[in-house]
Amino acid sequence: MEKKKLLRNLAGIALLLAATVWILVRHNTTAVPYRTATGLIFGTAYNITYQSREDLQEQIEKELARFDGSLSPFNDTSVISRINRNERVLPDSLFTTVFKRSMEISRQTAGAFDITVAPLVNAWGFGFKDGVFPRPATIDSLLRYVGYQSVRLTPEGYVQKQHPQTMLDCSAVAKGYAVDIIGHLLERQGVKNFMVDIGGEVVVRGRNPQQALWRIGINKPVDDSLSTNRELQEVLHITDVGIATSGNYRNFYYRDGKKYAHTIDPHTGYPVQHELLSATVIAADCMSADAYATSFMVMGLDKAAAFVEDNPQLHAYFIYADSTGNLRTYQTKGLEQYIDNNPQ
Secondary structure (H helix, E strand, C coil): CCHHHHHHHHHHHHHHHHHHHHHHHHHHHHHEEEEEEEEEEECCCEEEEECCCCCCCHHHHHHHHHHHHHCCCCCCCHHHHHHHHCCCCCCHHHHHHHHHHHHHHHHHHCCCHHHHHHHHHHHHHHHHCCCCCHHHHHHHHHCHHHHHHHHHEECCEEEEEEECCCCCCCHHHHHHHHHHHHHHHHCCCCCCCEEEECCCCEECCCCCCCCCEEEEEEECCCCCCCCCCCCCEEEEEEEEEEEEECCCCCCEECCCCEEEECCCCCCCCCCCCCCEEEEEEEECHHHHHHHHHHHHHCHHHHHHHHHHHHHHCCCEEEEEEECCCCEEEECCHHHHECCCCCCC
């Protein structure tokens, strides 16, 4: 009898200990608040959600300011702005990392991605603003200074140009890398659950505030230059990846009944003219996803689809218009795992 009583007591104690451990574990995981950090960088908005006992807004802003001083074309004193003015400046590690990765992706995409496209982007950008497009002779002259093969890093780490007129535009990769940099900062601070979004380029880790996978929407590519339409084409359930989308449905210009996209083909010097409207890319890091998404918008549907099929480490979701103008989609097989079949 005494033995049975002892066993009952021990079982009760074990149950109590188990309940206490469960309560403590639950408290430790749910008591840590999710915080948000918002602001502006590179002419766009950032929105960061992260789980941390400490408010990291100050550290985030400091890191973004460091990035702004390196790669922002809107900052006259940034490293990239000084290089474009042909000043002799030794690039920092942020610039060097972006430059080297850009050269790698330029080679992989046969120049569809090219950070030396800046003179053409500027010419067409001013044309869109002023309503006066650049003349063919102007495009031909600028093409002489465009080509990723014409720039390199010297052994000392300086940027060397074949032509002083060559200018760099890292807009199609820098935002993605800034997202990665903030993600690394959060990880160094011990944050395991977060989403970093800078201008639509995203990195997600761990779980969202509902302790579920993060939900990332892909916008339907409706002509919307004011960015007021946010209808979703698809919703992804996803974590531990970088995501970027490039599209021509919000940044365009009509002239003489013809639509001109903001994506410039580095090979021709003119805005792309094809059926691909939006390219969403999932990769291990956001810098790569950002650059590949831009590359695919230059390539067009067929070449982009062939590229991702040959590179299974990338997952992609393309939205394009068929011959009748109806929206169609293409997705890689690996992307199916992220599709949310019950979007709310």
